Amino acid sequence: MNCNDLIKSLAENEDGISLPQQVHLRSCTACVALVSDLHKIRSIAADLRSIDEPSPRVWNSLEIALRQEGLIRSQSSSKPFVTSFGARWGWARWLVPAAAAILVAVGSIEYRQSASRHLGEYAKPAKLSVVADLDDADFLQEVSDRTPAVQAQYNDSLRSVNDAIRDAQAALDADPSDPDARRALMEAFQQKQMLFNMAEDRPLP
Amino acid sequence: MIRNNAVKLVAAGVLVAGTMAADTHKELRFNVGPKAGISVLNPYGSITVKPASGNIVIVNAVLHSDKVEIDNTQSANRVDIQSHLLPGADADNARVDYEVFVPPDASLTLQSTNATLHAEGLRGDVTLEGVGSSVDVRDVSDAHVHVKTMNGPITLTNIRNGHVEVDSVSGEVNLTSVTGPLVQVISTSGRINYSGDFGSGGEYRLTSHSGDIEAAVPDTASADVVARSVKGEVHDDVHLQPRTHTWFPIKQGSAFAGTVGKAASSVVLRTFSGKILLKKRSEK
Numbered sequence: 160m161n162c163n164d165l166i167k168s169l170a171e172n173e174d175g176i177s178l179p180q181q182v183h184l185r186s187c188t189a190c191v192a193l194v195s196d197l198h199k200i201r202s203i204a205a206d207l208r209s210i211d212e213p214s215p216r217v218w219n220s221l222e223i224a225l226r227q228e229g230l231i232r233s234q235s236s237s238k239p240f241v242t243s244f245g246a247r248w249g250w251a252r253w254l255v256p257a258a259a260a261i262l263v264a265v266g267s268i269e270y271r272q273s274a275s276r277h278l279g280e281y282a283k284p285a286k287l288s289v290v291a292d293l294d295d296a297d298f299l300q301e302v303s304d305r306t307p308a309v310q311a312q313y314n315d316s317l318r319s320v321n322d323a324i325r326d327a328q329a330a331l332d333a334d335p336s337d338p339d340a341r342r343a344l345m346e347a348f349q350q351k352q353m354l355f356n357m358a359e360d361r362p363l364p
Numbered sequence: 365m366i367r368n369n370a371v372k373l374v375a376a377g378v379l380v381a382g383t384m385a386a387d388t389h390k391e392l393r394f395n396v397g398p399k400a401g402i403s404v405l406n407p408y409g410s411i412t413v414k415p416a417s418g419n420i421v422i423v424n425a426v427l428h429s430d431k432v433e434i435d436n437t438q439s440a441n442r443v444d445i446q447s448h449l450l451p452g453a454d455a456d457n458a459r460v461d462y463e464v465f466v467p468p469d470a471s472l473t474l475q476s477t478n479a480t481l482h483a484e485g486l487r488g489d490v491t492l493e494g495v496g497s498s499v500d501v502r503d504v505s506d507a508h509v510h511v512k513t514m515n516g517p518i519t520l521t522n523i524r525n526g527h528v529e530v531d532s533v534s535g536e537v538n539l540t541s542v543t544g545p546l547v548q549v550i551s552t553s554g555r556i557n558y559s560g561d562f563g564s565g566g567e568y569r570l571t572s573h574s575g576d577i578e579a580a581v582p583d584t585a586s587a588d589v590v591a592r593s594v595k596g597e598v599h600d601d602v603h604l605q606p607r608t609h610t611w612f613p614i615k616q617g618s619a620f621a622g623t624v625g626k627a628a629s630s631v632v633l634r635t636f637s638g639k640i641l642l643k644k645r646s647e648k
Binding site: 337340357 | 454455477478493495496512514515531533534550551552553571573574592593594595611612634636637
């Protein structure tokens with residue numbers, strides 16, 4: 160199964176749990192990201208159904224607006240809006256509330272995406288600094304009892320891997336779908352992990 | 365004139381004798397069973413490991429000062445040798461040079477800060493780790509080889525039929541006639557040089573973030589080669605038979621994919637910004 164096959168198969172099995180899908184996902188980070196995004200969209204949509212149902216005030220506001228436009232006429236209060244509306248519009252009576260729900264849903268999604276983008280702009284530098292800088296303090300503390308020559312080797316290596324992490328992160332930020340940038344970032348982190356392990360495991364000066 | 369020369373000779377002799385007197389020679393012997401585990405930990409100096417016949421481990425050590433001593437233990441089939449640094453030890457006076465003879469099927473672990481590490485002629489797993497250590501492994505077959513350094517250079521020669529995993533942040537990695545079911549090298553800024561035919565059926569993954577990768581193959585090579593770089597240049601001087609279908613876009617100058625021979629082995633060469641060159645090896 161290649162990437163195109165996986166995308167087609169998601170229409171039949173969107174969870175990505177069939178064996179051929181799993182085999183492909185083990186080796187394709189781009190498709191893993193795609194399936195993850197689909198899951199997120201599905202969960203957000205589920206939340207919208209339960210949380211973002213328009214409140215009665217929305218329907219009232221719609222009614223007022225439609226009356227002002229002359230699309231509906233005054234009626235006795237005993238008749239519910241939907242019933243009288245349905246009498247006039249027949250099967251299309253659900254179009255307006257459906258359109259309103261869609262507009263509210265789209266607006267909600269746009270707001271959430273805008274908020275997450277806004278948060279993401281602040282999160283990215285912090286995330287890099289957590290990996291690239293804050294943990295480095297622990298690392299430098301670990302090697303502080305080494306001889307100066309060895310400390311220099313550790314510091315040079317740490318600088319090198321942090322540069323690699325920044326390069327790869329920048330490339331991934333520029334193109335989140337770039338599998339090579341994603342893999343380069345992962346391998347840079349693995350090299351950093353190796354450095355930390357060597358510093359912790361090493362009882363030598 | 366003759367007297368002056370004699371005085372000089374005597375002075376030179378005294379100097380050499382004095383130096384040798386500061387060195388302490390030690391020999392240790394251990395009886396072991398098949399597939400013994402041997403571990404040597406030595407921050408400074410050198411460790412050389414060679415095969416020996418019989419089920420015995422022989423350790424010859426030269427200590428260059430009294431600021432270091434050798435601790436050794438044997439637990440069942442495991443032998444541990446450690447250079448124990450004493451107060452006042454530094455990188456110069458803490459040097460110990462080890463020459464270790466082990467059964468060929470023994471598993472070997474060498475750890476160091478900056479000692480030179482050398483292992484040859486073995487058929488047991490070899491694990492070498494050093495910060496700035498220069499690592500040299502040759503003539504190992506049917507066994508796994510694991511090497512980690514920060515900036516120490518790594519040379520592997522004639523390694524066959526095992527898993528080879530090399531991690532180095534900035535050390536140069538040289539592989540000559542290294543083949544096996546898995547050969548993987550990951551580096552951040554070190555250069556990777558491969559010379560060989562990529563065997564007949566293994567997976568070869570050579571990756572460097574900013575270091576260059578050069579692979580020289582003979583006409584008899586049989587490999588499916590993919591080379592990709594995010595920002596570096598790639599060059600195919602072998603003129604592979606291009607693959608007609610790939611899951612990734614082939615951007616001229618940044619990627620190539622093709623086969624040579626019967627494509628028995630899978631080869632992936634990747635950098636972020638380093639150059640990649642696949643070229644023909646000149647046969648001498």
